[in-house]
Amino acid sequence: MRKEVAFIIISVLFSFVILSPEAYGGEDFLLEYWERPIALQTHQNDFALYPEECGQCHKDQYTDWKDSLHSKSVGPGLMGQLNPFQDTQFAQSCYFCHAPMEEQTEMKGQKARGKGQEEYIKNPSFDNKLKLSGVSCSVCHLREGKVYGPMRRVKGQGSRVRDNHDGFIEKDFFEKAEFCAACHQLDEGYELNGKLLVNTYREWKESIYGKNNVTCQNCHMPDRQHLWRGIHDRETVLLGIRIKSVRLEKGARLIITNSGVGHYFPTYAPPLVVVRGFMLDKNDKVVQGSLKEAFIGRKVRLDLSEEIFDTRIPPQKSFEFDYSARGDSSDRKIAFEVWVYPDEFYNRFYKAAVNNADMDFNGEEIEKAIKITDASPYRLFRQVL
Ligand code: HEC
Ligand code: HEC
Numbered sequence: 001m002r003k004e005v006a007f008i009i010i011s012v013l014f015s016f017v018i019l020s021p022e023a024y025g026g027e028d029f030l031l032e033y034w035e036r037p038i039a040l041q042t043h044q045n046d047f048a049l050y051p052e053e054c055g056q057c058h059k060d061q062y063t064d065w066k067d068s069l070h071s072k073s074v075g076p077g078l079m080g081q082l083n084p085f086q087d088t089q090f091a092q093s094c095y096f097c098h099a100p101m102e103e104q105t106e107m108k109g110q111k112a113r114g115k116g117q118e119e120y121i122k123n124p125s126f127d128n129k130l131k132l133s134g135v136s137c138s139v140c141h142l143r144e145g146k147v148y149g150p151m152r153r154v155k156g157q158g159s160r161v162r163d164n165h166d167g168f169i170e171k172d173f174f175e176k177a178e179f180c181a182a183c184h185q186l187d188e189g190y191e192l193n194g195k196l197l198v199n200t201y202r203e204w205k206e207s208i209y210g211k212n213n214v215t216c217q218n219c220h221m222p223d224r225q226h227l228w229r230g231i232h233d234r235e236t237v238l239l240g241i242r243i244k245s246v247r248l249e250k251g252a253r254l255i256i257t258n259s260g261v262g263h264y265f266p267t268y269a270p271p272l273v274v275v276r277g278f279m280l281d282k283n284d285k286v287v288q289g290s291l292k293e294a295f296i297g298r299k300v301r302l303d304l305s306e307e308i309f310d311t312r313i314p315p316q317k318s319f320e321f322d323y324s325a326r327g328d329s330s331d332r333k334i335a336f337e338v339w340v341y342p343d344e345f346y347n348r349f350y351k352a353a354v355n356n357a358d359m360d361f362n363g364e365e366i367e368k369a370i371k372i373t374d375a376s377p378y379r380l381f382r383q384v385l
């Protein structure tokens with residue numbers, strides 16, 4: 001019965017995961033680098049694949065990565081809705097971004113004998129521990145057992161410390177936005193209301209940041225740190241927007257400007273930002289019936305059949321929220337709050353999933369995912385005028 005729910009529709013969505021070559025900036029090797037599944041590593045027996053191993057020498061990258069969502073990309077929210085042995089193709093379409101190495105997938109595609117089609121067989125190289133590590137060091141830095149990395153900070157200088165990977169291959173594409181587009185842009189597939197569902201790279205490309213080559217890495221990996229903080233982190237969001245209030249004759253206006261986000265605020269459909277205006281009485285109690293709300297985000301139905309609204313703020317643009325004072329204002333004050341719900345869509349989706357007994361989800365995992373997404377909202381801003 002899950003035909004009726006988002007599951008299948010998302011499956012349609014992600015069965016077309018292709019990025020047009022032009023989005024790779026004409027870099028043929030980068031396109032090849034991101035061919036998926038990423039081919040088996042041809043490493044020596046004792047060569048590191050797991051992030052903890054790389055982390056023995058690259059401590060800072062490991063610690064930062066471990067805190068980032070890239071290390072959590074194979075979490076309960078994803079695994080609760082996948083059955084890799086039965087819905088193999090569907091799972092593969094998700095692994096494309098969440099766990100793209102061949103070692104990370106339970107099943108592997110091969111040409112069926114005598115036919116042109118693909119069939120799936122059990123993958124003898126499957127490594128569950130590597131799968132659980134998600135978008136880890138190897139996903140971005142390892143190809144066929146060789147380490148690739150950005151250009152050395154100081155040209156020509158090799159390290160005197162021994163590495164266990166026989167040096168590395170320098171590639172300047174590590175510092176380009178196209179490197180991230182591999183998973184943060186979906187050109188083919190699902191559109192809602194004529195707009196792509198995952199369009200971060202193109203939003204960036206058209207913005208002043210794209211035009212001036214202020215890259216994803218400049219903001220999300222400052223000084224090459226492996227932080228990747230975004231909408232889930234209050235400090236990061238505060239760096240990207242400006243909030244200002246002005247008095248109006250009979251109330252006040254809150255102006256939220258996307259002053260430093262390199263794409264729409266927010267770029268994806270899952271988060272929702274809620275703006276609230278209300279009155280406080282002389283005891284600082286909220287005056288009943290005084291609440292007014294507005295939303296910043298792209299809200300879509302759970303089955304992705306419809307866009308309900310799209311009020312995301314493009315770079316350099318503002319969102320205005322007018323609040324009219326209610327009642328006698330001599331002993332009352334106007335208050336503004338801005339709240340961020342980073343996982344609003346997923347939280348709604350998981351709750352619908354557990355309430356639908358017909359759906360073949362892993363209830364235990366989904367319950368965990370509900371706990372995580374229930375805990376992610378935070379107050380971004382508050383002001384009493
Ligand atoms: C035994 C210690 C050690 C281990 C384990 C190790 N590395 Fe390294 N790595 C080094 C050293 C030392 C260098 C500097 C080499 C040089 O400058 O020639 C280096 C360089 C690099 C670079 C290039 C840095 C730059 O300036 O661009 C990358 C990327 C990298 N390692 C990734 C990895 C990954 C991914 C793993 C795990 C699969 C790993 N390393 C495991 C010691 C190690
Ligand atoms: C192999 C695919 C892949 C690549 C390459 C990749 N990402 Fe991601 N990224 C993901 C996935 C999947 C998530 C979501 C993980 C989760 O929450 O489960 C994510 C999450 C993020 C987030 C956190 C968003 C939030 O909600 O807070 C940021 C920021 C981010 N990526 C930036 C980047 C940047 C910058 C690059 C390029 C240097 C990059 N990513 C490259 C797959 C990728």
Ligand code: HEC
Pocket residue numbers: 010011014017072073074075076077078081090093094095096097098182183184185186198268269270271346369
């Ligand atoms: C084009 C790359 C891409 C593909 C393909 C993809 N995702 Fe994601 N996924 C992301 C990114 C990026 C995020 C982070 C979004 C955000 O923070 O708003 C994410 C977040 C999620 C999350 C919420 C965070 C978490 O890990 O619990 C879930 C659940 C999820 N994806 C499930 C799926 C499923 C199921 C599929 C396959 C049908 C899929 N994704 C395919 C890139 C992708």
Ligand code: HEC
Pocket residue numbers: 051054055058061062063065070135136137138139140141149150153174175179217218221223224226
């Ligand atoms: C999502 C992709 C991604 C993942 C995952 C990732 N890296 Fe990187 N790494 C990059 C990019 C991109 C750069 C270059 C950033 C820049 O130049 O701005 C980089 C740079 C580096 C460097 C060079 C740092 C310097 O100061 O010169 C090392 C070393 C490194 N990574 C190791 C690791 C290790 C170890 C892990 C796992 C714990 C890891 N990386 C995980 C994308 C990734």
Ligand code: HEC
Pocket residue numbers: 177180181184200201204209214215216217218219220229230231232236237239240241260261262263264265266267268269271
């Ligand atoms: C000028 C700085 C800047 C640049 C450039 C930039 N970002 Fe962001 N990004 C932010 C800030 C600030 C946030 C937090 C606010 C938000 O979520 O929109 C963010 C949020 C995100 C998120 C969280 C999910 C969401 O719905 O917002 C992802 C994923 C992301 N960025 C990926 C990228 C990628 C990929 C690129 C390059 C194509 C990029 N960013 C370029 C500043 C930047």
